[in-house]
Amino acid sequence: MELQGTFAYLVSPIRPDGSVDTAVHDRLVHHLIASGVEGLTPLGSTGEVAYLTAEQRRAVVAATVKSASGRVPVVPGVEAFSTASAIAQARSYEAMGVDGLVLMLSTYFPVSPAGTASYFRDVARSVAIPVGLYFNPQFVGGGLSLDLLERLQEIPNIQFIKEASGNTGLLLSVQNRFGNRFRLFGASAHIPLVILMMGGVGWMGGPVCLLPELSRRLVDLGRSGRIDEAWPLQRRLWAVNAVFQKHGLAACVKAGLEMQGFAVGRPLAPQEPLSEAAEVEIRDALALAAEG
Numbered sequence: 001m002e003l004q005g006t007f008a009y010l011v012s013p014i015r016p017d018g019s020v021d022t023a024v025h026d027r028l029v030h031h032l033i034a035s036g037v038e039g040l041t042p043l044g045s046t047g048e049v050a051y052l053t054a055e056q057r058r059a060v061v062a063a064t065v066k067s068a069s070g071r072v073p074v075v076p077g078v079e080a081f082s083t084a085s086a087i088a089q090a091r092s093y094e095a096m097g098v099d100g101l102v103l104m105l106s107t108y109f110p111v112s113p114a115g116t117a118s119y120f121r122d123v124a125r126s127v128a129i130p131v132g133l134y135f136n137p138q139f140v141g142g143g144l145s146l147d148l149l150e151r152l153q154e155i156p157n158i159q160f161i162k163e164a165s166g167n168t169g170l171l172l173s174v175q176n177r178f179g180n181r182f183r184l185f186g187a188s189a190h191i192p193l194v195i196l197m198m199g200g201v202g203w204m205g206g207p208v209c210l211l212p213e214l215s216r217r218l219v220d221l222g223r224s225g226r227i228d229e230a231w232p233l234q235r236r237l238w239a240v241n242a243v244f245q246k247h248g249l250a251a252c253v254k255a256g257l258e259m260q261g262f263a264v265g266r267p268l269a270p271q272e273p274l275s276e277a278a279e280v281e282i283r284d285a286l287a288l289a290a291e292g
Contacts (some may be wrong), residue, residue, distance in 0.1 A: 001073040001099050003130055003160065004201040005038030005223075006216045007185070008208040009046035011254050012060050013264040020059040021265070028209070029067035030263050035212035038202070040064055041102060043077035044276065045136065045164075046206030048250045050079060050106070051268040054089075061093050073099035081106045083119050087126045100130040102162060102204075117151035124158050131157050132185070136164040144170060146177050154179055162204055164189040172198065188241055188249060193234040196222030206249045207240055210256040211289055236289045241283045245280045255279050256286055 010028070013021040015195070029040065042080040043049040044063045058105050061076045068074050076093050078101050080086035090101055105111070105119050124131045133152075135144040152158050155236055163171060164187035169182055175198065184200040186192035192203040196219065208215040218237060221230035246254040251274050258264060259282070266273045274282075 003039065003073055003075060003100050003132075006036070006202060006208055006212070006219045007039035007041050007073075007075065007095070007204040008032050008037045008215075009044040009204055009206040009253075010040055010042045010060075010064065011206075011250065011257060011264050012042070012047045012049075012056070012268075013211065013262075014052075014056065014268060015265070017058065018053075020056060021263070022059075022063045024263050025060070025063045026067045027066060028257070028264070031262075032209065032212050033068070033071055036216035037072065037208060037212050038216070039073045039075060039204075040068055041077065041204055042082055044102065044134075044204075044206070046209070046250050046253050046269075047077070049077050049104075050198060051271070057089070058092060058096075061098065062096055065097050073098040075102055075130075077102045077104060077131070078123065079106055081108055083122050085242070086119065086123045089201075090123050090127050094127045095130055096284050098129065100132065100159075101127065102132045102134045102216060103134070104134045111120050113145070113148060114151075117148055120152055120158065121155055122150075123151075124155050127157070129157065130159045131155075132156065132160040133182075133286065134162045134164070136187075136189075144174075146173060149174060149178060149182065153178060153243050158289040160182060160185055160201070166190055168194055168198075175199070188244070192218060193222045193227070193230050193235065196230075197227065206253045207237065207244060208255050210260065210286060211237065211240065214289065219259055233292075236292060240285045240289050243281050247274055249282070252278075252282055256282050259283055259286070 186195035188201040
């Protein structure tokens with residue numbers, strides 16, 4: 001499957017006993033696909049990947065693959081401190097039948113640029129499916145740099161980048177240096193329409209879970225060059241994103257889904273539930289975006 005278009009970064013619905021609520025997850029996946037989402041990414045920041053056990057991670061990926069049933073690509077995140085752990089995750093998910101991976105490097109002790117490159121290189125080489133590189137300096141280490149990509153450009157299955165610092169100029173520098181070697185996906189920290197105007201191939205975002213039809217329309221307009229039509233929609237969706245950045249993406253997406261009738265539960269401990277005031281902000285932002 002071609003990895004492009006509108007990807008929903010899924011939440012992880014975990015019951016109080018620690019099990020994955022596969023029924024709620026299945027209903028959400030069917031809803032998103034019916035609403036036009038073109039791909040699914042479990043185990044990202046929206047999926048609270050850092051708070052999940054290895055068993056929970058595998059259960060979420062297995063549930064997503066089963067519910068998607070080959071209708072859209074499933075591209076889970078791989079997050080680890082060690083190369084060995086990341087390789088184990090990557091191979092496990094590949095065996096489940098996923099269509100690609102999004103690699104993240106978490107750090108505790110400092111990791112050199114050469115060490116960062118070897119992490120991504122070794123994990124990518126351990127599987128045969130497409131791999132993307134995810135850089136989010138707020139949450140994980142191993143920031144994007146041109147020198148890093150120089151070290152990785154010979155790895156054929158490293159195919160795309162999702163960069164979440166908001167530094168759009170850096171992505172333009174990547175394009176100037178490497179042309180179309182690395183495909184770009186918009187992240188929630190960037191303005192997705194700007195990434196699409198730069199030739200990006202899609203948007204991977206948590207807000208897609210809550211506004212799938214509008215998100216798909218934005219991506220379609222951006223990729224088809226209908227920028228004048230896309231900007232008003234982008235402004236509406238950015239207002240939602242601003243609320244989410246204020247209160248925390250995963251907690252906001254979970255709260256919004258609860259409002260829409262999906263019992264996905266609260267953010268995982270030690271995160272705390274949102275205040276009533278924050279939930280009012282989320283409800284109002286979603287309503288304004290939907291009404292246009």
